[in-house]
Amino acid sequence: MKNFIIPAVIGAMLTGAVSCQKNFLDLKPLDRLNESSYFTTPVQFKYATNDFYEKMISWEKIDGSSIYDFMDFGSDISANVNEGVQTSYGRGAITVPTDDKYWDNAYAYIRAINIVLQKAENYSGKKEEIKQYIAASKFFRAWHYFFLLKRFGGVPLITTVPDIEGAELSAPRNSRYQVVDHILADLNEAIEGLPTEQAIPTTEKGHVSKWAAEAFKARVLLYEATWRKYTGTSTDFKGSEGPAGDQVNQFLTEAIARAKNVITKGGYKLWNYNSSLGNRSSYYLFCIDGTGSNPSGLDKTSNNEFILKSMYDLNLRPGGINLSRTMQTYQLPNRKMMDMYVCTDGLPIHKSSMFLGYDEVSKEYQNRDYRLLGHVLGGSAGIPAKGSVKLDGKLGYTNYKFAAYRYPTYRADNQESQDYPQIRLAEVYLILAEALYEKDGAISDADLNSTINLLRARAGVAPLTNALVSTNGLDMLEEIRRERTVELFGECTRFDDLKRWGIAEYSLNQHICGMVVGDASYPTEFRDAAGNATALYIPRNYEKGGVSETVVNTPAGDVKAILIDASANRNFKRKHYLYPLPLRQIRLNPNLVQNNEY
Template identity: 65%
Template sequence: MKKLLTLIAIAGAVLLAGSCKKNYLDLKPLDQLTEASYFTTPDQFKAAASDFYNKMISWQSVGGSNIYDFMDFGSDISSNVTVGSTVSYGRGSVNAPNSDIYWDNTYAYIRNINILLSKANVYAGNKSDIKQYVAEAKFFRAWQHFFLLKRFGGVPIVTTVLDLNSPGLTGPRNSRYEVVNQILSDLNDAIAGLPTEQAIPSADKGRISKWAAEAFKARVELYEATWRKYTGVTTDFKGSAGPTADQVSEFLTDAAAMAKDVMDNGGYQLWNYNSTLNNRSAYYLFSIDGSGSNPLNLDKTSNNEFILKSLYDFNLRQGGINLTHTVQAFLIPSRKMMDMYLCSDGLPVDKSPLFQGYHTAASEYQNRDFRLYGYVLGYGALPASGSVTLNGAYGYGNQKFAAYNYPTYRNDNQESQDYPQIRLAEVYLIYAEAKMELNGSISDADLNISLNLVRARAGVAPLTNALAAANGLDIGKEIRRERTIELWGENSRFDDLKRWGTAEQELNQSICGAVVGSASYPTDFKDASGNATQLYSPNLYVYGETAVATGKGNLNCVTVDAAANRNFKRINYLFPIPLKQIQLNTKLVQNNGY
């Protein structure tokens, strides 16, 4: 793992950048390197492939990217209306920009990947010595094309090294269906060439395994299958070719198979120390950063849940961003998110007799999903009555991704926990959703080997067909609920709403915070006469209060963002192609509505 971190830290310099005389492998002086002279040994291919890990979105900025664009900010489950470009996006306020770093940078990354692949084709040595790094390159080419697909839809597919005279520079967009086929082709090649996790030596831990590629393929196939099932061709650009075949069932079947292979053979485990960490595994999992980052002195070697991660280390690669402060201040759950957490009996708050309501600050936390405690409270205690004030805030906090014992153990910019790219909990949820979408139902046996393992860690009763039937639950919606809760803040919400075809419905509702109640439902914030208590300053809320459905009927809540401000449309499912690219290549067709 440390070896990969070292490679990542210097890989950019190795690849022809050259501010120092020699790289760690004692190669030629970097200022003398060319593409032709560099790719001559397996170690050089390995170093080049290591740079691709740098290009995944994670804590550190990549080419001007911002992790806060990828944390669900601005979605229906977030009360943040100030930080991150996705705040405007969630309101449907999107205009075609002149340039887009996510377009420019991603194609630059793909070019570097294609350079390695082109050099592998003419490598004079034993091709088996570079097989793993070629497979990693195929994985990352799929990764970057998938990023483009989610953001823009169909885009130009680039599988060769383009120069200024290449016809591909002025070619048309490929359809999303062609892009998906290319992604899956690359992933099949990657799976065939990558080692299992068990075969990766300890010094190289953190490199992509066969299981990571299978898990990512399952993610891609579930995404595309449900996009086609629920969103269909409604976002395809004018003139785009349609799908050549109905691949929904094919993708769902393979997504479940890929997930199952990872579940059965990957050797991964959910990180669960609830019995000794006061049921707060959901907090500590995302703050593991050296043995001082939790009361049990567990370090990163205890985490066998992250299948693919961006590696960080206090000595070698710190996060370098104001992470803890930002997630505590801005990754704040909305009223909708708070009410999504189930009670321990497995029932929603509007159905469970265990739900204690909102009369005090602590009452809604009673008998609930452990993730509510871990994500919202971290290692802190339940809020005491009178301890929460509504003086411009929205009633809740967040501790997911926040450093333990901040700022003593880790201060701003020092946080060095690994960033989860793919983890086992998601694979379990992919399996359950793929099975449900494929068959219109799912057996208790399939639930028990997937989703219910995630719920068990959260202290929530299993989801069964009997429980659903007895309580009027829709199992498909419960699977979606579980995904929303588990992947909170992990860049899943916008993608999920769009592939389910429900973004307009969910994003255009008022975003609300804490329940303030009324005379008929007194709380810490309003007394039995309906008057604001000293804990509540109504004049500080521009949008006042909104009555919304809660676990105790329609109740008044502070309004974070009014529905009148939110106008997310079907055209907003995709971002616009940057205008500069259309000017440079007139064959590029703009996405609908821009």
């Protein structure tokens, strides 16, 4: 890996950025450049496209973006209700903004990409020399249009570099179906022109590969297929064209093929060092940052699970955000999330005789999925001992996923420098399993063994089988979705998943609850047999409107748990599946139609 600084001149020329950007992909400073004289050699196209990697949303705040705006905060599986963008969104408490930095940024990045593609058309050398950089540009244009699609639905498709009075600046919105077609077309060209991971030299690792483009296309295809299947046209803006035809099975079929290609040909491997890391691979995978970031001395070269990543380094590009502190404060699992982790027999806690209950804090951690231990307890912490958890205003659960090992000793605030996984192999397994089931309404045990059960094996959980499902009255699709929720916890997928499954209104409008505190019928460490609060619990510290608890359904029956956010505060509607277009853009371009009901 080489150190480099993206020159401010090129950064400003391509994206309008005014500050010098840092990255790792072998850029070299160039002086006195201008757009007309710059794109004359392959290496110049390489330097220009390297800038695109930094624009993917990850740890470092670029152009005002924040990864925290897209994590699970405020969702149905998060206990965080501190005021913030995602918390308000999860409650349906959003209004039409004057500006939206994510609209502005995406179109600025697309303009930069279009400049490169326009210059490639006029390149006087052999096109084969710049084929990889054209393909990378197509990949990143698809990346940003997919971001816009998820956030706004149909948006204007800009594929040229308009002048100040260009007709493109007053273009109407394209339908989501046209945007999807364009994304898929760009990805086809990217897949054709990008090198395989195996063909990328060690000094060039970090560049997008053919397999990354295929994995991303599989993600797009599954997303759009399930959106059309469950959400349909209900969010299409007024006057939008509908789909040309029913493409759901077509998209699912290709998602399956693309995912299989990545799995069988990509050479990627799940990161599993359970034997030397106390079965906590699910924690250490997300904080690999030098040999001191785990007890086994493993560094980033040990990780062949990340297919595409945003690269960080303590000296060259530290994360620059209070990552560990934030993860342990805001990305907290709630009652629903804690109960999603199955027992080691592979059964949900409502079905498993191995689940021990909640009367002692330690019991709900025993006989459970290793991911529960890794996510909630971190690397070395043991199961909480009796009397060690005090509910005095705290939530009782912590999140360690993405938090640095031995924080703040090994890595202090703003210094955490683990890579951010944009696409990883585990997600591709999940895409394949879900697409198979959605297409056929069934999935074979062989397909489960080559996808989801590889993740469950790392998590110390018995395989998911058709017999397990039928014998125990489970629903296979629900179990596939459970696996996705648990594996990708905190990885910016939950809101998108709820919306493409068409269940966001139901899921987001439920009570958000914390630890089970019990009552006289179910005494715990926090309430005794008389129903009185013990010294470990201060109910008034949780009161909102005089209420601090609510009844939740658990394997122990209907028992009381801390009420973090009441359903009365949550009013997520179908219109909230998409964000409103910013007012300034509508004023600048009256041909833009606002999303429904805003």
